[in-house]
Amino acid sequence: MELDQPQAHSTPKRDLEPEEMLRIIFEYAAKIANERTLENVLMLMADMGRAMIVSDRCTVWLLDKHKDELWSKVAHGLDEIRIPSSAGLVGYSVMNDRAVFIDDAYTNEEYKSFLEHGALRTDQQTGYRTQALMVIPFKNSEGEIMGAYQAINKLTASGQFSAKDMEYLTLAASYAGKSLESALLTNEIEETQKEIIFRMGEIGESRSKETGNHVKRVAEYSYLIALGLGLGQEEADLLKMASPMHDIGKVAIPDAVLNKPGKLTDEEFKLMQNHTVIGYNLLKNSSRRILKTAALVAYEHHEKWNGRGYPRGISGEDIHIYGRITAIADVFDALGSERVYKKAWELDRILQLFQEERGQHFDPAVVDVFFEQLPALLRAREEYADV
Template sequence: MMGDFLFSDEPQEAEKDLDLGTWKVIIVDDEPEVHAVTKLALSDFEFQNKRIEFISAYSGAQAKEVIAEHKDAAIVLLDVVMETDDAGLQVAKFIREDVKNNHIRIILRTGQPGQAPERQVIINYDINDYKSKTELTAQKLFTVIMSSLRSYRDIIAIEQSRLGLEKIITASRDIFSSHSIDQFIDGVMQQLTSILGTAEKAMYATSLVATNHPEEENNKKLIICSGAGDFEQSEGRRIEDIFNHDQLKACNEALINKSIVYKDHYLFAYCSSEFNHNAILFVSGIACQLSDTQRNLIEIFAQNVQQAFENVQLQSEIEQTQQELVFRLSEAVEQRSAETGNHVKRVAHICYVLAVGYGLSKAKAELVRLASPLHDVGKVGIPDAILNKPAKLTPQEWEVMKTHTDKGFTILKDSRREIVNTGAIIAQEHHEKWDGSGYPKGLKGEEINIFGRIVALADVYDALRHKRCYKKPWTVQDVADEINKQKGLHFDPKLVDVFNDSLEELETVLSRYPDTYSI
């Protein structure tokens, strides 16, 4: 970014020592004297505390190389007639059409205006000024350079604002699509790093965090909810335990004045909230000098980030409540069949492992994890005498038992919630078999939804490994042998391969959620 947009809160004496950069001006002319005179005339030129850096090219071909190399040049003083009569015009065309640099200001200078009539050149080429060398006195050269730099400055400012707006739109999309607090904070940090160019450390603290200390909630203590860099391991800690005296002073200043405090290489930004929750965004490792655009973007973040945080937290709370209701409903169903509720927990995590191993996206794997506990919800419609019968079911009883798939589908179908709709599919299809011999529809191969295929294997694996009213638990080897025997018959062959590769991880899931009785 150009230094003329930078400003500092430091005293005026310190500003004189700052290196604010230069304005790059490319001189393109085949006469060395023109270069020397131009540099002499502008030797003391200064605009917004920045001097001119001259770059020389002595032909159209050389000019193209220089322009391609210095894309941040502000002005090109371009001779028309050099190695050819229209060499300068070809360079102008190269700048706009080949390099696609629409920022640099092109000032044509010619000693033979008759060969390139001004009106024709202005109409046919995207140039910004046209001067005859004979009329371009030192004063007029100063004037044209000053006006061109002002134009260039404004164009860059507009471009930075446009890019900043794009970043805000992108940030809003990414941040508000987050499904967890961690994702939200990561999104904020990534976007701030993009806007500021660098950020060594970043931290977001808010009073809208549940703690184990009620007095802290009443006093609205700021608790770090997430961070990057040195703050990655600071979640849950109070800011008083993290910052030094000067940083805490700056933080309190931002809170009291509801503002943004810039100090040294860091900032504290107060984040507003319609629910009156205090929140602070801290970023370190930033440049001492920030452009107007960067500061404006930080202000926008500060104004909206807490509202976004609260929305994401509310969404997360709703999703967690939905998940808990699903598990509790599923546990109630399993308890009717004399099984512990941990069966549905194990099946859920087994499904996730199989789904990821199968190649499904994390979103799809998470969906089957959340929906799989509903696979036997239809058993609420099965009589206890059949559900808990310790002996083998009669053919008539087996036909009744098989209806739990359609009953579950009927209970869950037509929901506007993706988890419930997925649960309906799973409830109906988790007893279908790869070879078409399953029920209720006799679906075959990939006619069976992948979610149904995954739950089928997960359910059988967990059921065989645990005690039931009608059987004793099987050993790991016996279960693995049986599942491999059913490869291509009961189960999707690819899923069986995933099962074999993941068996150690699946056994870890079983040990993590044991039944109330031992195997």
């Protein structure tokens, strides 16, 4: 993918032979067909285009009509980048549905103003030297422009793209349009599922007069702690999506108990504890991975490391790691938030409690990562603060 600094190439490369080109196309087509994550599809598309035409850099840009922006991912683990939809050469190409072919960005007069606001300005910031450029827009099945391929600097001895390169990148762009249309649909379905899960979580919290931001904060805390513990990106994302459902069982708890301003009686506390079992039973029979994970979190986020939690009184590593993570995320937010039965705690008081409860209420390893991640957790708390 596109890099921050130019790659060093000691000897020029050569154009691909026809059989090599076919191998590249088949190799990437197989990878793209098996990929369900939109960001990964974008990066695979860019890698395929770069390999096909032997360019130094290649980026696939998507048009976000709602925000009137073009966006892309430039590397794994980095945030997406966004530019105005009319910015630079890519914006010109997309807005005018026109392929652009430039031999030397520094001597080209036709697109001078677009280059000065795009590639040449970036060169000044990074020290990279843009020479040859190609931008080719691509469309969906309805003939609507979805985005564009952008290739920079040919790595062969000529240093310039050819008409054949334009033909090959146009082929890649045509394939990109069809593949990305499918990936965008999958992404939209997944985003809808996430939205529904958050809304369901908010319903559970609203019954106890807590804000929807509570579930957003718990999701962020759980995600950050999961990554800090060494869980993979996929698992961290899964927990982030599932953890907002941790208190969904509260929908079945009477208001008189949920919103009682004073201390609960023993009978009322037993009734309150049932929200873990209710949430589990609501979700456990789903075949969807997110909801199955949410069922587990709902069931186990009140269990304690020392076995004195509920509903089952399990202990240590018998509690799933998702439950152990959500437990500390939930308590951190609950203590730091004002509730009908208490004032918000000061941060120092919360941190002291966590030190005391390390190895008692909470998994020691999770507590340690909590403290390591505390700056990021506090930033998330500020970002999703209650208004």
